[in-house]
Amino acid sequence: MKTSFESDYNNGAHPHVLQHLIDTNTMQSQSYGFDAWSEQARNKIRTACQCPDADIFFLVGGTQTNATVIDGMLQTYEGVIAVQTAHINVHESGAVEACGHKVITLPSHGGKMDAGELEAWLKAFHADPTLEHMVIPGMVYITFPTELGSVYTAKEIEEILSVCRRYELKLFIDGARLGYGLASSECDFNLSWLAHHCDAFYIGGTKVGALCGEAVVFPRGNAPRHFMNIVKRHGALLAKSRLAGVQFDSLFTDNLYQNIAQHAISMAMKVRKLFTDAGIPLRNSSTNQQFVELTNKQMEQLMQGVLFETWEPLDANHTLCRFVTSWATTEEDLQTLKKAIDTL
Amino acid sequence: MKTSFESDYNNGAHPHVLQHLIDTNTMQSQSYGFDAWSEQARNKIRTACQCPDADIFFLVGGTQTNATVIDGMLQTYEGVIAVQTAHINVHESGAVEACGHKVITLPSHGGKMDAGELEAWLKAFHADPTLEHMVIPGMVYITFPTELGSVYTAKEIEEILSVCRRYELKLFIDGARLGYGLASSECDFNLSWLAHHCDAFYIGGTKVGALCGEAVVFPRGNAPRHFMNIVKRHGALLAKSRLAGVQFDSLFTDNLYQNIAQHAISMAMKVRKLFTDAGIPLRNSSTNQQFVELTNKQMEQLMQGVLFETWEPLDANHTLCRFVTSWATTEEDLQTLKKAIDTL
Amino acid sequence: MKTSFESDYNNGAHPHVLQHLIDTNTMQSQSYGFDAWSEQARNKIRTACQCPDADIFFLVGGTQTNATVIDGMLQTYEGVIAVQTAHINVHESGAVEACGHKVITLPSHGGKMDAGELEAWLKAFHADPTLEHMVIPGMVYITFPTELGSVYTAKEIEEILSVCRRYELKLFIDGARLGYGLASSECDFNLSWLAHHCDAFYIGGTKVGALCGEAVVFPRGNAPRHFMNIVKRHGALLAKSRLAGVQFDSLFTDNLYQNIAQHAISMAMKVRKLFTDAGIPLRNSSTNQQFVELTNKQMEQLMQGVLFETWEPLDANHTLCRFVTSWATTEEDLQTLKKAIDTL
């Protein structure tokens, strides 16, 4: 099989995570989140976030997590504000609308929301005399890092949070690739800071070394009432919750989560260099997703050597292509990529 | 930790399943159901069902599967008929109603639906002149084996199917514990027969040796159009679909699925014998769940020795208790149980 | 056309209501509930209920009102408890489930819920260790009078309310035929008392003299936040809200609402007498719906003379039939019915 840079979910579990699954396999445990590993993992995450009162739940995948958290935190008549390119707006088959909530869109700036535009929109909304005929905004949803690999600065998040507070909106941060954002050289805050600057977020496991699993964190013990029922109602309650618990227990032991992310970032920077050295332009990205502008001819030739995703057509002759690294990316993979680039 | 007979989901994966996860971990694969193991597992299941055209999808858990299949197969205005004790009616936090569908209930006969009662209900429904004011029944949902451990005979299922055909209802069989039903000494049909006597069913993995995973089978290639979008919309599409694919590939190799079930049944029969020998009454059950009528005093004393679930109070002094076996139940566990019973 | 006792919604508006529509037709007004008649009607209803702080909204029909109020007052994961025969459970095409809420059913006693059974159910629910897998009850729904013409006593409602308070459930009273219940000789309370013994109720207009319209009352100003948006989201916000406002303004002027109900009840008692005198058995009912046990032969013969509804088959030879009176029922209608009965 060809070396793949298609995604960070086309490999198995990080070896440490797998080993922990092996080591614990014969032990019996409670289920539905009450197993000892889940409890242990929750405590490790509370410590890592410096949020001793945090409510933490382990769900299976990103779309499920977004729909469950958004539906759980919103009133039925409320909508969620997100940028046009947001995962919930584009790539979740309408899972949020399936729960009855409108996704209200603002412009995307390289994947990011602008606090000023958010505030202007809210100001106009509240000035509208026909407010009873509209969807009431109840939450702001941002992704960190964004779908386009960009990262918010602490100041940008502070500004968004400040608008949320003024307009009584909740702030939810989708961290499907959280580790990569925190490990980015552009990131000027840490996990604990993030946890203290939102109302809910999740720590993505699937794309950062686990087989599956996302850890939802309500930092101030502010989970919606009966959240377990909400999770169950969304079909998101794992019977063998150990599957998530064991993996997160491993990810939050000895900095594994951070180490995985740093390795992937380091590999991604090398991918950048390979393209830059070859005079091929890339979009700015300091995370594990690199977006390369290829001519269609380059794209086809490169596909002979390695696997990657086409992202979007740029014009008749150019295509934006995505190269992603993960815990599993090796120096050997980079050599293979280099060879492929050399043929262009 | 005490020996547990609480459930068939408080242990890890069957060793063969785990081994396959280990063996494949470093291989890269496609995602979202397009990985090679999922494709291989689908083929093995098609063969086992003798349904070469079957559409097969791997989801994560039972409630999620029920909601996704029911919502996917029904029109918005249709409801699903089930018995009072049905899992979807009692233990899924309203996941079916969350999709907008009413669960219409019929009496439960030891967990089973009676074809005659079903037909009588449908006849009365269609005779009602106010049909436009009612929920149109679109599907019959039964569980095999039932939540109470009972199994339908081939004749009983044929009769239910026949009513469904006459009234243009779909028949969906929840097989969360399918293996145990098929391995029951009372079962007079096999997997292939079942697949040919319904419109959809699922093969439960979570409770029969896997860490997670349920295989939904549309036997005649009759999956609803765009079913993948439906799965995604329900937050049920695994990114690393290999997790389900590898496990089902293993379960359907060398009869592992059947062997696991047979082992559990064999252990369950020994559990039965231990109680019977001690003069303690049990409900009829030929599957891996045994329901024992204990005095409250017996119950408390037995809890000193082993773990099990209380099912429901019978009267002021008696409680129905559930003892469940699985691939992980050993002769040693039985010895522990015997010792505990001997103290009564 | 034959004289009809089929329903209380097969005639037009009460003449006073119609006249008020005529008198106000050429006046311009605000819309969406902000017209002067709606405001005036709200004040008259507040006075009639002795609830000066009540929030009042005018919706169009019963099913719409039930779905909007129930969905507006419940959290997404909550269900509503009702008796088996409840309108929301039987005759609303799943409108409540369409909003994602389960209707949890208790036995019906002539249409009524028993406070003791309610409490027993709630006690068992809260003792269940698998509560996270279940629908949380959030509301009790009763109808006054019931679908079967029976009326709760003050003591019965007090007991239900008391259980609701102990278990933190809301009490919602469907008053589609409220006037007839209050005018019943069996009723031992008035509108104001009712308003002070629930969390929400509605005053049915459609079946008590209006062309359409139901007045939802939140007695303590306890309407859910943004309830107008909730109403709009359910497609229940009248643009020309004057249509409802003018009608309720009329209904709550000079005791018209009560007078309509009393007239209908008086006619219904005469209907009772006609059947009783003829030796034909009726079910107990002190409201405007009378349920008569006819032989099928009597039923067919009676249908030659007057129109009425068959309610349900009793056995092979008997059918329960419904005769309903309204503001429009006249002494002449009764004569026609008498003649028809005389032929039996």
Added chain:
Amino acid sequence: MKTSFESDYNNGAHPHVLQHLIDTNTMQSQSYGFDAWSEQARNKIRTACQCPDADIFFLVGGTQTNATVIDGMLQTYEGVIAVQTAHINVHESGAVEACGHKVITLPSHGGKMDAGELEAWLKAFHADPTLEHMVIPGMVYITFPTELGSVYTAKEIEEILSVCRRYELKLFIDGARLGYGLASSECDFNLSWLAHHCDAFYIGGTKVGALCGEAVVFPRGNAPRHFMNIVKRHGALLAKSRLAGVQFDSLFTDNLYQNIAQHAISMAMKVRKLFTDAGIPLRNSSTNQQFVELTNKQMEQLMQGVLFETWEPLDANHTLCRFVTSWATTEEDLQTLKKAIDTL
């Protein structure tokens, strides 16, 4: 009260409509759409549309109608394509999303959708390899006339319909103000043509002379199966359906519907002239809604004399204001407006 140009729903019913309600008030009738006037009105509409097989249903209001029709015609996983300014996207409090469907937006061109942009979007959508992660478009929704008073040409609708046919999308036309669009001098087709160029549309009554009521037309007898149940499930089934039936019977007798619209258009053109003569700019509109660009000073002064709606701020000093005419607009009203304009 000041003369109002605020909306076409702040007056009562057209006198002919009211008279028909008066004339029929004492007659008894069937309910839930089975009354004789509803049947008669359906036949008159079938004739007017030259669609002898049309399925026709009378609902109460616009938002309700949009949600019911869209939800009834779409599969659960499908979305509806509309322009940014579409009523369903902006002013229905998320009623479409409440049914689980995403509103997919395209740019608005004076309220209209561009067939070329629609096709380009669909082409890109179907070329996207991640289609399983997206909302499948199932319908195109346009308004005629648009929310901004503009009207599509026959050619423009033909082009949109042609794209819909190629991509297997349904075309639904929101005709809340249909009469005014058809009566516009710019409109180059008639009601029958429209009925033959879509899959469903509705004839707005509320804004064209009725107290309430919208007539949904499925021109080829192509109503979704069990549409009455769908209507009931949405709380949109009138018990006293005569209320809608009588009104539409009147509106489709002696061309009343067209005459009402033509009167309003004629008045609107005079409103235009008053502003134009005063040198005040208006947006293009050939229907009964006129959008005037006023300085804020003009706006405030004009408000002393007449009522109208502010539509949206244009800049710090200018506001777009809406003036609407209806059956009730008189020459006297125009004189009042003229006087108010003369003061500027």
